[in-house]
Amino acid sequence: MTDRKENLLRVKERIAESARLSDRQPDDVTLIAVSKTFPSSAITELASYGQIDFGENKVQELVSKHQLIGNEYANHPILWHFIGHLQRNKAKDIVGHCNLFHALDSSRLARALDTRLKHAGQHLDCLIQVNVSGEASKFGLEPTEVDAFLDEIAEFSHVRIRGFMTLASPSPDAERVRPQFARLRHVLEASLDRLLPDSRPILSMGMSGDFHVAIEEGATHVRVGSAVFGPRSYGMTK
Numbered sequence: 001m002t003d004r005k006e007n008l009l010r011v012k013e014r015i016a017e018s019a020r021l022s023d024r025q026p027d028d029v030t031l032i033a034v035s036k037t038f039p040s041s042a043i044t045e046l047a048s049y050g051q052i053d054f055g056e057n058k059v060q061e062l063v064s065k066h067q068l069i070g071n072e073y074a075n076h077p078i079l080w081h082f083i084g085h086l087q088r089n090k091a092k093d094i095v096g097h098c099n100l101f102h103a104l105d106s107s108r109l110a111r112a113l114d115t116r117l118k119h120a121g122q123h124l125d126c127l128i129q130v131n132v133s134g135e136a137s138k139f140g141l142e143p144t145e146v147d148a149f150l151d152e153i154a155e156f157s158h159v160r161i162r163g164f165m166t167l168a169s170p171s172p173d174a175e176r177v178r179p180q181f182a183r184l185r186h187v188l189e190a191s192l193d194r195l196l197p198d199s200r201p202i203l204s205m206g207m208s209g210d211f212h213v214a215i216e217e218g219a220t221h222v223r224v225g226s227a228v229f230g231p232r233s234y235g236m237t238k
Contacts, residue, residue, distance in 0.1 A: 004042070005049050007228050008033075011211075015222065018215035029215055032081050034207075034225030036061060037232045040068045046228070047073040055102075055223050057084025059093045066097045083165070083204075083223055085139050088112040095120050102165040102204050102223075103129040105139050107152040110159050117158035124158065125196070127165040127204055130187055132180040138167055143187050150194045161195055163202030163220070164188055174210035181205050181217035188218070 016026035034055040035043050043054055043065060056062035062082055071078050082098040085105070091112040094101060104110060104126045117124055128149065131140035141149055146164075153159065166184045168177035188203055195201055206214025208227035215222060226232060 002045070003230060004045055004228065007230065008046060008049055008051060011224055011227050014212055015215060018212040022216045022218070024215075029219065030221045031228075032083070032204075032221055032223045033228045034083065034223050035065070035229065036084075036225065038229050040065050042229055043069060043078075044073050047076050047078055050076060051228075052077055053079045053081060053221075055081040055083045055225075056098075057082070059084075059086070059090045063093055063097050081223075092116045095122060095124065099125065100162070100202075101126045103127070103139065104153075104159070104161075105129045105141060107149065110153040110156050114156035114158045122158065123160050125160050125162045127163050127202055128161060129165050129167075130184055132166045132183045132187075133169040133177075135169060140166065143183060146187055146191060147194075150191065160199075162199060163195060163204070164191075165204035168205065168207075168210060168214075171210070174213040177210055178213050178217060181210075181214045181219065185218040 015029050015031060019026045019029050030053055032053045032055040033046055033051050036057050066080055069078060080098040081100045081102060082094050083102040085103055086109060088109050095116045101124055129140035130143055130146060131138045132143060164184055164187055168180045171177050184203060184205055188201055192201060202221055203219050204221040205219045206222040208224050211222035211224055
């Protein structure tokens, strides 16, 4: 058994344990393997073990890897997530290259995406990024801005709002960020009637060091990189 296969199994076991603690089933939580900086061969390796969802935070890497691998490998579907900050002038580049965009944070970006999607005859599931930590260095709306933002983007029919995403404060103690995850859950609960009808609401929160706490607080999607892939070596890879 390879190291990555062992890592994947270990993370899935932890996900299952945390899901049970929150009275949910393991299948209620989607593991997004964050593949940024790793070569396409690492993605296809995990795909051969049955991993479906992969996340990228740089447009160039997303497009390159999507073009190389596509939406299926070894008879397993592959779903692509763009989890990084997106500039308006790059909106055209993710259209057709991802299944879920996690970081919608302005009405101008929503307009740019909607325009590109309309021209392409496509729709894109999106999450609104919310800054629950209050850190000035992080992108995202303040929780109190969410209602007004949903009103602003209601006209954009090709951008489909499925839920919310956040980045918690970095901390060696995951318990210290539990209140931040709980806060995003409250944002979701207050907005359920504003999301895409007849679809499962999404809460994307939690990474390698704190995903277990995020799940206990309601995460439906967790973004885990190094705990699955191993240590990163930075630099553009193919």
